[in-house]
Amino acid sequence: MCVMVCRPSVPVHTTTDRSVATLFAYVTRRVLISVPLLVIAMYLVHVGVSATVDPRSDFYLCLPRCQEGFDSITETYALDTNIFLRPFTYFADLFSGDGLGFSSSVGEPVGEVMRTRGWNTAMVAIPAFLLGAVLSLLLSVYSARRQYSVGDYFFTGLSFIGFAMPSFVLALIIQVIFGVKLEEWFGIKPFNTGRKTGENFWELLRDITLPAVSLAILGIAADSRFGRSSMLETLNQDYIRTARAKGLTERTVVWKHALRNGLIPLVTLWALGFSALLSGSVVTESIFSWPGIGQTFLRALGDSDLDLLMAIVMFTGVLTVIFNLIADVLYGVLDPRIRLG
Template identity: 35%
Template sequence: MLLIGITLVAFVVTHLVPGDPVAANLGQGALNDPAAVAAFRHQYGLDQPLPIQYLRYLGDLLHGNLGISEQSHRAVLSDLNEYVPATVELALFAIVTSLVIGVGLGILAAAFRDRWPDHFIRVVSLGGVSMPVFWIALVAFYLLFFRLGWLPGGGRLDPTQVAPTHLTGLYTVDALVHGQWALLWSALRHLVLPGLVLAVYTVGMLTRFTRASMLEIMGNDYVRAARLKGLPERTVILRHVLRPALISVITVAGLAFANLLSGTVLVENIFAWPGVGQYAYHSAVNLDLPAIMGVSLFIALVYIVLNLVVDLLYGVIDPRIRLS
């Protein structure tokens, strides 16, 4: 029922957007030909009333048909199968990097509360959540690619290289599985720049949440008791403080990962990354209604699944939350 409600909202909002998909997809010459306009409307069902269009879309959806894209003239599901793995690969790199750095800095800041490491980390995290992502992307592109040439500037592979044998669509995984080491190295180098740009904001957010959660836990009586027993400070922090503090951290990380998977439009366009964000952008510009609906359903499914995963992880971290 939730997905059906999402399809209804997405369908209504999509069709309320000002603009004519016929004018956006046909050239000026074709627009002056009534027969071409009528054929386009009939091909994509735009000549039918909106309730009929919606019911027809639901019927196709039940059979796994998301419609035909007006810009690529392919099945929307085929387009998503092509673009989703690129976004998944980028999002996984960004969220793993963010968790390692963000949680690590948050632990360090909490352990050295109100001392110079804490002040320095808080300034860095504040900068990470304050700077616009597109500005960070442009600065990183200019410095690391254009000026210094340390990292590639765009795409998933070097122009002279061919994509690895398809298995998952994730170039790093496919190249690793098939032993294509040169492709693996190239795919990793292309991941670093956009992945780090995406990770900057998430690192700052996770650092602040980890620090705040750990400081709240440190005030509990059982933490004081652990210290009075003579346990090493490292053991107190990692075993008695960090684990309960991870509840809020995982919640934020899950939402951040869903946000990354739902399409990072600006970063993908700046770095020419062929992912869902770039596909969604071109779909919106061209008023490609089936593609917009497909992307909306994908985003909704991502949030539903990740919220479920986060709820299940609560029970793994804290046995008190587990349901009998």
């Protein structure tokens, strides 16, 4: 006589609620860890910048005639206090509601500078990221499926060249070829023409094309190499062989079964790469005269603009923390075996 033992079923909503609670706890824990790390990083950067730049440098040559301006800047940045205590004055002003301060290099409030320059950078970073992510994914799958073919060797060689080439060299080559030699053919400007962003869509599109393509190529060169290796490893897994043995088409095996696990290493690269793009590219923006965060950072550094430098560092740190967190969450979505504990 057989006795059937029935196990009580677990309600679906209970499992879902448990997963949501685990995800919420993980995100909360990561944020609580990231905030003090970000504050420590800002403190160290403030000390480092204070040790190397002096906002009063322009006043030394005219002393004592400009003593009043010299004393005003000294009081504003607490330059008469110990260098290791100055960051606390900055944090006190920041959290007391006084804002991010005033940019001496741009002549505007730091918050307004970050808003306008951040939007300019995003207009280049978003298309550069989307173009780079799509093409690197397609090249990764192509090279993995056709390993050691002529096409694989060709794209592998191009990726090695792009990966090894400095960003300023690539930007200059693209600028000369498409912006100067072939400008009449493509109608693309070699550098920003000085118009206000958003004034004319088609003119804006021509302004951002070359810097966006330059940044996208750098991303494709690196991401396609890692993506190819990850896809090759995934395509040799046992469950892929089982899927092929069941008679599934190669398209279904690759795009439905292999791609999900093959994407995991690329998620980290995409997250870090996108946060870096949004933080601004100093070299690319400077070469193409694009008024983004990268070019603004270089200007603030040269003019000893401490408030603007700290705002850019804080902006970069926050983006890095956020996109690292997004990458960790996506790991669990792409691979259910990864648990956010």
